[in-house]
Amino acid sequence: MAHFFFFQLLPLLIMSLLMIPSAHANLFVEYIGALYTGVKFTDVPINPGITNFQFVLAFGIDYTASAPHTPTDGHFNVFWDNGNLGASQIAAIKASHPNVKVALSIGGDTVGGTPVQFSPSSVDAWVANAVSSLTGLINQYHLDGIDIDYEHFGTTTPDTFAECIGRLITTLKSSGAIRFASIAPFPAVDQYYTALWRKYGSVINHVNYQFYAYDSSTTVPQFLGYFNAASAKYSGGNVLVSFSTQSPAGGLLPGKGFWRAADTLKSQGKLHGIFVWTADSSKSNGFSWDSQAQSVLVS
Template sequence: MKHTTISLILLILQALVLYLIPTEAAPTKPRLFREYIGANFKNVKFSDVPINPNIEVHFILSFAIDYTASSPSPTNGKFNKFWDTDNLSPSEVSSIKGKHSNVKVALSLGGDTVGGGFAYFKPSSVDSWVANAVSSLTRIIKEYNLDGIDIDYEHFKANPSIFSKCIGRLITTLKKNGVISFASIAPYDDAEVQRHYLTLWKCYGHLIDYVNFQFYAYDQGTTISQFMSYFETQASNYNGGKILASILSDGIGGLSPENGFFTACNRLKDRQQLAGIFIWCADNSKARGFRYEKQSQELLAS
């Protein structure tokens, strides 16, 4: 009887110890799919793109550029709409978000070209650029009921420090004012581009929610092992960031779906390193039936 009582007490104490020791939370599954939309004016609509209800989906309007629409020239942070506004209007944003509670819509800044030339980041001064950018983007974001911004400048006529201060202060202010709930950056492996974005990351990485790294900018014919190496390098560069894997709709750059992109994504997923997938872009995917979008979303939802 005495032995039984002692055993019972020991069992109770063991249960209490197990109860009091905090258990490690289960790793979060990668459930974010993002897609750029509207840059190529191919009459694509949000409703054309497949939407899996079991993941979070971000559409990224491309692009808002601080250039004039009539003759492309820098306007020091005064952003204008350069996407397909006929098919991707405020009412279309409201409609897709109303039908799908898992959808958010963001706005990408900069891009590669405008009016036949490069879209340069060229502020007159940090203070004036930030003031103009906050004002012009707040107006567009509220008009369209958007949720976040993406930074996709690829050409620069300002040093990394100026870029970091401008973009960092912009994100800080928009978040503080409750205008956006998330921000992302879209760098790729080019020395000048990386200098600018890594300087921004060093100073303001805590405010950047996602890294849409352009892995498709690597050479066509990239192998799975090369891709995995590239991913590890960028995860180290943007330490602590949510790095998304990426492909082109036409599959002509980096690791293509045919050569093993989804195999690589599954490997990253097994290692709990895959924060999500993004695709450039819905405009080009339309003619192909959005097959990579479907495959990406199925992988993320599984």
């Protein structure tokens, strides 16, 4: 009788397990520090219902700290608003909000007005330098993870990029320096990031896809198509949807259908999280969209 009763309940048990949302569905990511608007961690609303709230410092760059900025072959320096977002502020926000983690995004678009080029002298040299310098920054600033946001590659091949970044993440995870890693691709650079994904996707926790790189005329159906295309490129990964609060912004904006698109993906079990570029510019509108994005995730 007990066995019969168990098998009667088994379908219900399976159904209930299938209905449990993924842990990644409650992930909110906020880039911060790149625009030097004086924004602080404490300015940003943090919904306690968000299981995993990640601040991502923008940026750590392997260029000289002083102008004229030149590549340093994997020796990273601070290029975020360290005055307002320093080690003590990071320790404080994490102590007051147990759901908060802080990561460092490396690379970025420009430094001193010129493109940040990914230009390793060799895989071995760049990885050795990057592991050493980033481990120092991770320890100094109490960081939990890294994000990869290189956008310019010069003569570097996708395979070289994949090997450098893949070995970097693998080494930092193996040493216990970081607990998670993300990547931030967009259509124009997918060939580099898909090469990385094919070989090292198992060490990448989520994909902060820059959907705001698309045109500002993007419609809800188009956005959903872009999401499905990105999910196919990074098959098996947790692709986050995104919007930008920096003007002018591309992609699908809140107020133009983003919330409808997010609700659609949520109903399909595809909403792995939301990220916002950037807290620096969200400050001017009181973080209204950032708050609403978190509400969508916890509702």
